[in-house]
Amino acid sequence: MRQILISWLFIFSNITLLCAEGSRCICNCATPSNVFNIGLFISASTATVPAEAAIIQTSGYSIVGIGSAKYIRTNRSGATPFRFQTKDNQWWELSEDFLHVDMFGAIGDATTDNTPAIQAAIDFAAAGGQFRHGQGATIWITNGVYVSNQLTIRSGTYLTGGNRATGKGGFSAASSSGGALKAGAAIAADSFLISSAHNAKGWGINGLQLIGTGAASKSGGIKINGGGDWMITNNTLKDWGIEAITGHGTPFVVSYNMVQGLNNRPYLVSKGQPTGAIKLWGVDGTLDHNEFTGSANLDGSQSFKVSGKDLFLGAAYFRGLTLSQLSFNIYQVADAGLLHPGDFNNYISERFDTNAGHGMYLRWGGSNNIFISPKIERNSLAQNNLYDGIAVSSGGRNKFVNPTFFAGSPVGSVTYNMRYYINDTKTDYKHNFVNHYESPRVFTKPGTGYAVLGNPDAAARISFASDGPLRVTGETPDVWGNLFLKTYNAQPTTISNFLNGVPGQIITVIDDPSAGAVTKVKHGENIRLRAGTGTLTLNQDIAIQFINKGSINSPIWVQLNN
Structure with a gap:
């Protein structure tokens, strides 16, 4: 059986415990006269504690090695999960700062x-x-x-x-x-x-x-x-x-x-x-x-x-x-x-x-x-x-x-x-x-x-x-993809103010994307959406549908910047 010598966590540096079998500990040391070791918390009421004892150390709560703790005399009374009375009518209360x-x-x-x-x-x-x-x-x-x-x-x-x-x-x-x-x-x-x-x-x-x-x-x-x-x-x-x-x-x-x-x-x-x-x-x-x-x-x-x-x-x-x-x-x-x-x-x-x-x-x-x-x-x-x-x-x-x-x-x-x-x-x-x-x-x-x-x-x-700019980006810079643009507004009409990055260059926009490819857009190119002409005005309500019908294997990004 392996035993590990450790120092207890509280203030009494001259109290040591020999621990074995996981968390179960047994005392194998000289005990100061003011510390009294008893068994389990649940059996504490049967103990008679010497008058000079100031501290009680338990070996566990209801199972040896599980829930062991120290207790100090108290003027409080009433049994609780952290307070007990010994056979000599003294009350003792838990005195730990590390609580489990x-x-x-x-x-x-x-x-x-x-x-x-x-x-x-x-x-x-x-x-x-x-x-x-x-x-x-x-x-x-x-x-x-x-x-x-x-x-x-x-x-x-x-x-x-x-x-x-x-x-x-x-x-x-x-x-x-x-x-x-x-x-x-x-x-x-x-x-x-x-x-x-x-x-x-x-x-x-x-x-x-x-x-x-x-x-x-x-x-x-x-x-x-x-x-x-x-x-x-x-x-x-x-x-x-x-x-x-x-x-x-x-x-x-x-x-x-x-x-x-x-x-x-x-x-x-x-x-x-x-x-x-x-x-x-x-x-x-x-x-x-x-x-x-x-x-x-x-x-x-x-x-x-x-x-x-x-x-x-x-x-x-x-x-x-x-x-x-x-x-x-x-x-x-x-x-x-x-x-x-x-x-x-x-x-x-x-x-x-x-x-x-x-x-x-x-x-x-x-x-x-x-x-x-x-x-x-x-x-x-x-x-x-x-x-x-x-x-x-x-x-x-x-x-x-x-x-x-x-x-x-x-x-x-x-x-x-x-x-x-x-x-x-x-x-x-x-x-x-x-x-x-x-x-x-x-x-x-x-x-x-x-x-x-x-x-x-x-x-x-x-x-x-x-x-x-409406930015269309492929994963592969040298690959072109077919992009369909379909626009909607409150009163559907022909919209002709999509500009391909160059002022005045109009891209044809169709209302029915099933009619065929509108344009091919290469990686990094911008399609610019502008207000001021035709039926598209500043902050006009609009919905835009993008359909990638390309045969390329790489996906595309569509980004609309304000």
């Missing part, structure tokens, strides 16, 4: 209900007191799967399971390496595994796996009830029926979490309330590098059916969120990617990859946001030609800078495409509620790929600022 849920009786065997033990650890950390360094402490949850029902986190407390790495496209071993909290069978419908106390401040949850009861679950992961200065970072949340993270506060940080949520789609749709796997509102939030991935819905682990035409559900729903910074990756989720963007927020390099519904869906509002370099990569999980990259029916004054759209990608023998890359019906010029699109880029496949900027079937159109 095992010290409060938790057992990470994936079976035992640890709700009282973990809640006691949180309450103990939040209370502070004479035996520790003030209010608030970190509580460790490691080395096991700890089953629990509803918990309340309080100001100044910090739950941690260690580090966890995120990765695109699923819950790998690396993404599930932190300590685990798993919902018990008694968790109530519409409740959450962890809820913050009302207006609690300065708390955190880091490096944990928070695991629900599966696709039929009606419960969620974390609920925030106001307050600020809280952090939810580096966690994995999976197998929840409803929201993985929901609530409000200011300021706050939600970063580097991997989220799978909204798995109980039938239950959520029956409620008829729009929501998201992460649903947050408030002011001055930082939501960066969060990843939405996978599905465990009732239709099967790889089934991504949407909730219906109303699309109540999304990976992210930020109605009421303002003045915040966001970035995320949405990978293979049912329904919409971003269902509501909030107002006055900055989105940076967000990515929507293989969603089943719209990439972004602004139906209930959302205005004055800036989206910098969003990437919408195909809707290969959606029904062909049914959903859009960006769909807007409400909300305005949003600015989309350098959005990139990828054409549909083959799935089996079928190629799935977005219906429209930008489908925006919000064009209230009188009140300047229109959205602005700066340098959209469309990546198409030769022969089958096509791109539509704007919705030619709707009464309202998208407005692109005039006098900007």
Whole structure:
């Protein structure tokens, strides 16, 4: 048996423990007269402690080697998971600054209900007191799967399971390496595994796996009830029926979490309330590098059916969120990617990859946001030609800078495409509620790929600022591709003011792209769209369709600069 000599963590440097067999430790040392060693916490009531003893050291809580800790005399009374009375009627209370849920009786065997033990650890950390360094402490949850029902986190407390790495496209071993909290069978419908106390401040949850009861679950992961200065970072949340993270506060940080949520789609749709796997509102939030991935819905682990035409559900729903910074990756989720963007927020390099519904869906509002370099990569999980990259029916004054759209990608023998890359019906010029699109880029496949900027079937159109080049770029500079241009406006007429980079050089534009090739555009060439003549005027509503009918094997980019 290998034994390792270590020094104990607290102040008595002359106390050493010989540890063997993992975390089980036995004392093999001279014990100072003021330290009394007993067995387990649960048996402490049978011990008679010498009068000169100032400290009790246990060998474990209910199992030797698990939850061992030191205790100091206290004038407080009443038995708790951190306080006991010995046979001589003396009360003793936990005196540790390094707290682990095992010290409060938790057992990470994936079976035992640890709700009282973990809640006691949180309450103990939040209370502070004479035996520790003030209010608030970190509580460790490691080395096991700890089953629990509803918990309340309080100001100044910090739950941690260690580090966890995120990765695109699923819950790998690396993404599930932190300590685990798993919902018990008694968790109530519409409740959450962890809820913050009302207006609690300065708390955190880091490096944990928070695991629900599966696709039929009606419960969620974390609920925030106001307050600020809280952090939810580096966690994995999976197998929840409803929201993985929901609530409000200011300021706050939600970063580097991997989220799978909204798995109980039938239950959520029956409620008829729009929501998201992460649903947050408030002011001055930082939501960066969060990843939405996978599905465990009732239709099967790889089934991504949407909730219906109303699309109540999304990976992210930020109605009421303002003045915040966001970035995320949405990978293979049912329904919409971003269902509501909030107002006055900055989105940076967000990515929507293989969603089943719209990439972004602004139906209930959302205005004055800036989206910098969003990437919408195909809707290969959606029904062909049914959903859009960006769909807007409400909300305005949003600015989309350098959005990139990828054409549909083959799935089996079928190629799935977005219906429209930008489908925006919000064009209230009188009140300047229109959205602005700066340098959209469309990546198409030769022969089958096509791109539509704007919705030619709707009464309202998208407005692109005039006098900007339309840039068509092939992957191979020396390869030409056939490009069809089709334009739409409120009163369809012949449009003749597309200029090929050289003033006065008119490119013929036809309304019917099936009539044949309009022109060939080489890598790096610009087609310039100008206002002032004919029927095209400054900021006129216009939708443009690009169809790549070329025989080349390399895709092309289409970029419209303002």
